[in-house]
Amino acid sequence: MLYFSRGKGPLATLTTLAALQRRIALHAADQHDNKTLLHNNSMQSSRKDGDMSKTALRGAVQSPPKHDDTSWLKRHFAIPATVMYGLAAYAVAVTAVAIWAISAGNLFGHASTSLDTAIPTNNGNQAPPPTTRSTGTSSVDNLAIWPRPRTLSAPADTTRNAKVPLPVKVIFDVAGSDATTVLLPAIDRAKRAMFPCSDPDSFVSVAQSDSTTPTTSNDAGTTIRIVVRSPDTRLTVATSEKYSIDIGAIDNHAVDVTLAASTVYGALRGLETLSQIVQPIDASALDVAVLARPFGDSNGAITLDMCGGGYVLQAAPLSIVDWPRFQHRGFLLDTARHFYPVPVLLKVLDGLAATKLNVFHWHLCDSQAFPVVLANMPNLAAKGALSPAETYSETDILKVVEYAKLRGIRVIPEWDVPGHTYALSRAFPEIETCPNAAPFWQWGASPPTGQLDPTNDKTYEVLDAIIDRSAKLFPDAYAHIGHDEINAKCWSQLAAPNAAQGDIAALVRHFHDRLRPSLQSHWHDRKVVVWEEPFAELKIRERDSIFQAVQVWTASKPDLVRDLTRAGKQVIQSPASAWYLDCGHGAWVTNGGLNGVSTNSWCPYRPWFAMYDYEPTLDNWHDAEPGWDATVRVPEAGVLGGEACLWSEQVDASNVETRAFPRLLAVAERLWGHPGMDPGTNVGSAIEQRDRVAQRLHVARHALLLRRGIRAEPVQPAWCEGRVEFCR
Numbered sequence: 001m002l003y004f005s006r007g008k009g010p011l012a013t014l015t016t017l018a019a020l021q022r023r024i025a026l027h028a029a030d031q032h033d034n035k036t037l038l039h040n041n042s043m044q045s046s047r048k049d050g051d052m053s054k055t056a057l058r059g060a061v062q063s064p065p066k067h068d069d070t071s072w073l074k075r076h077f078a079i080p081a082t083v084m085y086g087l088a089a090y091a092v093a094v095t096a097v098a099i100w101a102i103s104a105g106n107l108f109g110h111a112s113t114s115l116d117t118a119i120p121t122n123n124g125n126q127a128p129p130p131t132t133r134s135t136g137t138s139s140v141d142n143l144a145i146w147p148r149p150r151t152l153s154a155p156a157d158t159t160r161n162a163k164v165p166l167p168v169k170v171i172f173d174v175a176g177s178d179a180t181t182v183l184l185p186a187i188d189r190a191k192r193a194m195f196p197c198s199d200p201d202s203f204v205s206v207a208q209s210d211s212t213t214p215t216t217s218n219d220a221g222t223t224i225r226i227v228v229r230s231p232d233t234r235l236t237v238a239t240s241e242k243y244s245i246d247i248g249a250i251d252n253h254a255v256d257v258t259l260a261a262s263t264v265y266g267a268l269r270g271l272e273t274l275s276q277i278v279q280p281i282d283a284s285a286l287d288v289a290v291l292a293r294p295f296g297d298s299n300g301a302i303t304l305d306m307c308g309g310g311y312v313l314q315a316a317p318l319s320i321v322d323w324p325r326f327q328h329r330g331f332l333l334d335t336a337r338h339f340y341p342v343p344v345l346l347k348v349l350d351g352l353a354a355t356k357l358n359v360f361h362w363h364l365c366d367s368q369a370f371p372v373v374l375a376n377m378p379n380l381a382a383k384g385a386l387s388p389a390e391t392y393s394e395t396d397i398l399k400v401v402e403y404a405k406l407r408g409i410r411v412i413p414e415w416d417v418p419g420h421t422y423a424l425s426r427a428f429p430e431i432e433t434c435p436n437a438a439p440f441w442q443w444g445a446s447p448p449t450g451q452l453d454p455t456n457d458k459t460y461e462v463l464d465a466i467i468d469r470s471a472k473l474f475p476d477a478y479a480h481i482g483h484d485e486i487n488a489k490c491w492s493q494l495a496a497p498n499a500a501q502g503d504i505a506a507l508v509r510h511f512h513d514r515l516r517p518s519l520q521s522h523w524h525d526r527k528v529v530v531w532e533e534p535f536a537e538l539k540i541r542e543r544d545s546i547f548q549a550v551q552v553w554t555a556s557k558p559d560l561v562r563d564l565t566r567a568g569k570q571v572i573q574s575p576a577s578a579w580y581l582d583c584g585h586g587a588w589v590t591n592g593g594l595n596g597v598s599t600n601s602w603c604p605y606r607p608w609f610a611m612y613d614y615e616p617t618l619d620n621w622h623d624a625e626p627g628w629d630a631t632v633r634v635p636e637a638g639v640l641g642g643e644a645c646l647w648s649e650q651v652d653a654s655n656v657e658t659r660a661f662p663r664l665l666a667v668a669e670r671l672w673g674h675p676g677m678d679p680g681t682n683v684g685s686a687i688e689q690r691d692r693v694a695q696r697l698h699v700a701r702h703a704l705l706l707r708r709g710i711r712a713e714p715v716q717p718a719w720c721e722g723r724v725e726f727c728r
Helices: 015-031 035-045 054-062 069-077 081-103 177-194 264-277 342-354 379-384 394-405 457-473 504-523 558-566 608-613 656-660 663-672 686-708
Strands: 151-153 159-163 168-174 204-208 221-228 243-247 254-261 278-280 311-316 318-322 328-334 359-363 410-417 478-482 527-531 549-552 570-573 638-646
Touching: 168 177, 177 204, 177 221, 177 264, 221 264, 243 264, 243 311, 254 264, 264 278, 264 311, 264 318, 264 342, 264 686, 311 318, 328 342, 328 663, 342 359, 342 394, 342 656, 342 686, 359 394, 359 638, 394 410, 394 457, 410 457, 457 504, 549 558, 558 570, 558 638, 608 663, 608 686, 638 656, 638 663, 663 686
Parallel strands: 168 204, 168 221, 221 254, 328 359, 328 638, 359 410, 410 478, 478 527, 527 549, 549 570, 570 638
Antiparallel strands: 151 318, 159 311, 243 254, 243 318, 278 311
């Protein structure tokens, strides 16, 4: 094809011919039965808002010029009309043949272009094409996996988005029947996550390995071998979650995948990663790391006509070695201020498992409700629940704990004492001080006010019963006893032995002394967790205090973390300034905006990137972190991990999913890996790194959450998905 330079001498652009050529190209694209070409165009160009439709694109490439180029040629070259029109016809014919050859793959192989290539560079009047891979990263650094694995490696010529050979065989080699009991349901969940458009039972088989099973398969299809070395199914803070995945090259329509882990819980984490490496074709057109709007309706539902007829591996061959940076990666949910039915809790647990969070901190009771029906003291819930229908039976609790364990999630109960106890004391009013006092803000943090009386013997009888049943319902080695927001005025008339009246620190120490026998009798070696106030405000800093771990929420500063570490305490980071998911939705008090009362929340809304950027160690704890071959490191003192918190003043079952997700993913990745330090995460400028994370978050919202029925709110307009660099 000949090109001329318009306005730069006698060789001018033949714009009429160019227009004809573009018309022919558009017609060929519209008429040619090339599904890949049209599919790539729809996946790259189609956006809910702001994108150029095919009609608009047609107008852009077909609009004729406003001048008469043939007259211009006549004036400057005096070319006879018959010669000129003959040349034009010849050019049109040659162009048509060339376009036919290219689109049919006859000239340059398979068609790999799409109509997006016809869109010129962005001039502000049309949508730019989706982002291409950032330079400076390896071929697999931008894989759409959340949380991002600690190490990924692949040869330079690794194939991206290779079609998964079918059928799929899953062969598991597990030591012990207990581990098999945990693994088999996880395999079933993973295969349905990997193949959401199909009935995976029709082409995925699962079998246990035996001595005759070859280590590799010569049959066509995909063979996934899962190896678990330990039969131990105990789930503790020290449980290894390390795993490796090795995906071989696709050879003769066959590929071998090996997932190896020392424990079944490491295998669960690997299956979550593998379920993201396999993607439906429509969700991975061109590059799943770049394309952020997988198919699905506005709720993420899958329909078969959206599937595109197959699945791809994001990369093959590929090797992953992965392990968590912190052993405590949690989510707190307050089920006292609003009640959450058990099915809602189970759905939340599904979301935690998908993002590799491993702790569900269950804030069971607070001022507003005591919803737990304990076998040895049922009156606590009978008098203290929001209603008879809004309670958790012991059977409910055991169901939640078992459901969580099958997903590698520990459940830590919180019995919030000695403050926030109005509901707990409804069955025994004599153990409460300042019950439902007004105005509430003088007597407590929220209505109804009330604190346990640490000088009343009945208080410890009630607490002993709670601690006893808690030990039987919650097997975890950690348990939480609150201790936040103890109000001085509420205890101002009380006195501990040998202490002045209203000495809050002395009263809390007395409370601990009286509580210690029950903790030792029922909780034995369990570690007791409290909120920061006893240590940070009341200066209870003895190594032999009744608590061994402190959850920090307001005073998350380097000096406090250092002091806690020196005192031998484990630290769980939950800064309200970064990891509170409920903040920023306005004041909930009815006098907001009146008489100088603020209309704002006490804490601001935190977008996902503020949560992602928070460093749990506060850059003051640089102990060497274990690698793949090292023993799991659980610090006796120092930062154990962290939790995102969702308090329920303005949250209930109707909006818990959107309030938690997808921002919770940002906390999950920060606690799993070490962004900025792990290989491949510190490439380019800060904004380029943020762009890559944002792009993966868009994909994860669809692939991890919406496809699984978890209602995750969007974090940007749909137009930005795939074009994050234009949304800064």
